[in-house]
Amino acid sequence: MKIHWQGDRLVVAEGDITRFEGDAIVNAANKSLQGGGGVDGAIHRAAGPELLEACRELRRTTLPDGLPAGEVVLTPGFRLPASHVIHTVGPVFATSEDRSSQLADCYRKALQLAGQHRFTRLAFPAISTGIYGYPADAAAKIVATVMRETLPEFPELTVTLMFFSKADADGFLKNASLPV
Numbered sequence: 001m002k003i004h005w006q007g008d009r010l011v012v013a014e015g016d017i018t019r020f021e022g023d024a025i026v027n028a029a030n031k032s033l034q035g036g037g038g039v040d041g042a043i044h045r046a047a048g049p050e051l052l053e054a055c056r057e058l059r060r061t062t063l064p065d066g067l068p069a070g071e072v073v074l075t076p077g078f079r080l081p082a083s084h085v086i087h088t089v090g091p092v093f094a095t096s097e098d099r100s101s102q103l104a105d106c107y108r109k110a111l112q113l114a115g116q117h118r119f120t121r122l123a124f125p126a127i128s129t130g131i132y133g134y135p136a137d138a139a140a141k142i143v144a145t146v147m148r149e150t151l152p153e154f155p156e157l158t159v160t161l162m163f164f165s166k167a168d169a170d171g172f173l174k175n176a177s178l179p180v
Contacts (some may be wrong), residue, residue, distance in 0.1 A: 010147055010159050012103070014169045017162040018046035022121030023079070024084040025162075026110050028128065031089050032064035033059060033073075039125040048079040055087070070105030072113050082123070084142075087112045090128030093135065100142055103128055107146040115154040123160040126168060140175035 017025050027043045030036045032061060033055035035044035044051055054075040057065065067073055072088045088106040091099035106127050114122045124143075128134035143161065151159060163169035 004180050005168070008158060009151060010161070012161045012163070012169055012173055014163050014166045015163060016042075016164075017123055017125050018042050020123040020160065020162060021081040021082060022120075022160075023117070023119035024074075024081065024086050024114060024122050025080065025082045026106075026122070026127070027085050028125050028130070029067065029087040031068070033063065033067055033087060038064065038130045041152035043080070046080055047077060050078040051075060051085065051168045052180045055076075069099070070109065072106070072109045074113060074117070078147070078161060084111055084117075084119070086122075088127065090132055090134065093128065093133040097135075100138070103134060103142050107143055108150050111146070111150045111154060111159070114157055118156070120156050121158050121160075123162045124164055125164075126172070128131060129168075136171050137175040140172045143172070144176035155172055 027040045029038060035041055035052055058073060063073065067087060067089050069089045069091045072086050075085050075087065077083050077085050088110055090106050091102040107124065126139065129136045129139050147159065149156065161172065163172060
């Protein structure tokens with residue numbers, strides 16, 4: 001399934017992000033950058049041990065306290081079809097605190113980093129909607145807003161929002177209010 005929005009600038013698709021062929025994929029990482037479960041673990045397994053070593057080097061040098069929520073960092077893709085990985089840490093959902101700006105920053109800063117490197121093809125997973133518990137309907141609205149506001153700044157960039165299942169992709173489209 002592929003749904004195109006803004007021509008071919010934004011694609012909503014079902015599939016395995018580790019098989020995306022492009023300039024970069026975004027990793028829904030944890031603060032430690034040491035791999036984990038979900039999409040983070042899948043990306044680390046597909047990229048090979050070199051990715052973990054690159055992340056360890058980042059921790060040794062520039063990120064001794066880890067990567068804060070909403071921030072991004074770039075590594076090579078190693079054994080992935082994508083040339084690079086943009087790591088970002090999504091917020092853990094909390095009813096007591098509005099963390100929507102942190103989630104928006106994950107997407108916005110990844111787009112900006114891709115633009116700085118003149119990438120033309122980038123894929124995102126659904127950030128924070130798994131174990132971090134961010135409601136998928138609320139996340140969809142945030143992602144759609146960021147794409148509407150930020151993607152036009154990078155006219156050469158095509159973005160794929162890659163969902164693991166058709167149900168997740170359909171849910172995103174239902175809640176994102178993107179004209180299809």
